[in-house]
Amino acid sequence: MNLLLKFWSSSIGKKWLVALTGLALLGFVMAHLAGNLQMFAGAAKINAYAEFLHANEKPLWVARLGLIACFLGHIIATLTLVRMNRAARPQAYVLNRHVQAKISTRTMALSGLTVLSFIVFHLLHYTLRVTDPRFRTVAEGGQLESVFDVYRMVLLGFQNPLLSGFYILSVALLALHLSHGISSVFQTFGLESKRSALWMPKAGRFLSLLIFIGYASIPAAVLLGFLK
Numbered sequence: 181m182n183l184l185l186k187f188w189s190s191s192i193g194k195k196w197l198v199a200l201t202g203l204a205l206l207g208f209v210m211a212h213l214a215g216n217l218q219m220f221a222g223a224a225k226i227n228a229y230a231e232f233l234h235a236n237e238k239p240l241w242v243a244r245l246g247l248i249a250c251f252l253g254h255i256i257a258t259l260t261l262v263r264m265n266r267a268a269r270p271q272a273y274v275l276n277r278h279v280q281a282k283i284s285t286r287t288m289a290l291s292g293l294t295v296l297s298f299i300v301f302h303l304l305h306y307t308l309r310v311t312d313p314r315f316r317t318v319a320e321g322g323q324l325e326s327v328f329d330v331y332r333m334v335l336l337g338f339q340n341p342l343l344s345g346f347y348i349l350s351v352a353l354l355a356l357h358l359s360h361g362i363s364s365v366f367q368t369f370g371l372e373s374k375r376s377a378l379w380m381p382k383a384g385r386f387l388s389l390l391i392f393i394g395y396a397s398i399p400a401a402v403l404l405g406f407l408k
């Protein structure tokens with residue numbers, strides 16, 4: 181207990197917590213993407229996947245609670261780290277170091293906050309389904325064949341160009357956030373060498389680009405009529 185408290189109160193302990201929770205969240209983002217890409221395999225496939233997830237309520241809730249804990253841990257550790265750094269350096273640098281920082285580094289807080297607000301909206305939209313009355317079953321006055329008719333729900337949702345645009349913008353900011361986060365994880369774990377410092381940011385950018393293309397392809401395919 182004492183060791184845990186010591187770990188938490190040190191700046192390196194908090195950095196590790198940000199990195200570990202960030203990695204867990206990245207794992208979720210990739211797994212969720214793999215599930216969502218089943219939209220391209222047709223309604224039967226993705227709806228069966230949704231039914232499978234909801235048939236396993238207990239493990240689903242364990243995963244959800246783990247996810248919430250990671251979110252909270254990631255945000256709280258980041259905020260306390262920022263406060264600790266500010267307290268250690270009360271006067272701003274004379275030379276504005278932001279000039280040299282990459283755009284993803286500078287926008288970490290902004291992209292993080294946008295991702296957070298996106299997730300709140302996304303949960304209301306596709307999980308709680310309170311933003312669109314069509315996301316109810318036909319028997320309840322909506323347009324879904326059953327509560328597991330995720331295919332039709334996503335199709336109906338992304339037929340709105342404004343909403344699709346909002347999703348695409350949000351996943352672009354998520355990718356920006358991940359791009360910086362992935363290369364920072366290696367630094368935090370002390371895995372950075374002269375050589376790896378060259379390819380790590382590139383690998384982070386490449387993985388983030390793939391994640392962006394994967395997520396954005398779904399609303400884009402609906403808008404372009406590839407998914408109907």
Ligand code: HEM
Nearest residue numbers: 209212216230244302306307330334347351395396398399
């Ligand atoms: C094109 C993009 C996306 C699509 C089509 C999509 C689709 C969905 C759907 C259909 C659900 C509800 C599943 C169900 O209840 O059966 C869901 C839940 C969820 N999504 Fe997404 N999603 C997208 C992007 C994202 C992104 C980028 C994130 C996170 C950064 C995210 C995080 C979540 C979370 C946390 C849940 C709740 C999971 C649960 O409680 O079971 N989604 N998504």
